[in-house]
């Protein structure tokens with residue numbers, strides 16, 4: 001556990017996802033067990049199959065190579081239309097305080113010819129991948145191994161959603177109808193060792209407490225450790241799409257440390273799952289501490305379609321536009337980025353209200 005933190009060490013339940021999720025008593029029971037685990041613990045693990053292990057390893061190699069590149073080369077990986085690309089340590093803001101995470105965000109890589117880019121949809125544009133790595137050992141680009149790994153993660157995401165549908169007892173497709181051409185994305189992260197920061201944030205803090213925005217967070221970490229999560233509690237209510245949950249209970253007791261375990265991915269829930277289930281499943285607050293060694297992580301977000309308008313699964317009143325929530329969160333986290341400046345300058349935010357950007361499926 002990172003020094004200076006006081007937390008219970010989690011002992012997470014591990015599930016092995018079936019390749020094909022079907023309407024069988026076994027898969028329904030697995031779905032129910034997963035729901036119960038999230039409601040009690042806020043997090044669970046899925047075992048990584050051999051294909052996933054290989055893809056994760058290749059992606060990790062690409063990540064380490066990228067972060068070793070000179071600062072100016074990394075800093076050039078930005079785009080004025082998409083929030084994809086590089087974020088230096090000390091650049092991201094959570095609840096008004098700088099985070100020490102160094103990040104490459106991967107968002108849908110859309111060419112300028114894509115109709116949504118042409119129509120200036122907020123957050124839509126190309127992913128500013130770094131140039132191919134100069135040395136040639138096993139991996140020559142960052143894009144290929146990261147995208148291959150994300151495709152595998154996307155398959156796990158769809159399996160999980162189908163199991164959750166069974167576990168909740170809602171009809172098939174209640175969740176997966178939202179993820180057609182989902183706005184899935186990934187953060188490739190590096191955390192410096194706690195004694196190797198630039199002094200712009202809080203000592204020992206990697207990322208402040210927050211919830212993530214979509215349906216599922218599927219993450220993998222190296223052997224260093226730094227992640228803490230907050231299990232659901234009756235007496236703590238939040239709804240990040242209404243009022244920011246960033247900074248929530250950051251200094252309070254009650255956090256659980258997520259120890260690194262080889263060959264698993266951790267899975268917890270995002271804001272949209274909380275909205276759809278009306279708090280039956282809640283987004284899991286989490287935060288990251290800096291350890292004595294640098295740490296490498298992948299956080300993959302399995303999301304609704306950008307244009308999706310979500311409605312509570314029980315048929316009750318209400319509707320929430322995912323693309324608006326996503327845009328709000330990125331504008332808040334990166335107020336000074338060129339992407340935010342252009343979005344504001346070109347009034348792209350107003351487009352979120354337009355009919356073509358809203359899909360009522």
Ligand SMILES: O=C(O)CCC(=O)C(=O)O
Pocket residue numbers: 187189207212219221226227286287288297299
């Ligand atoms: O470092 C981790 O394990 C999680 C990172 C995280 O919370 C994020 O990227 O949103």
Ligand SMILES: [Fe+2]
Pocket residue numbers: 210211212286299
């Ligand atoms: Fe997160």
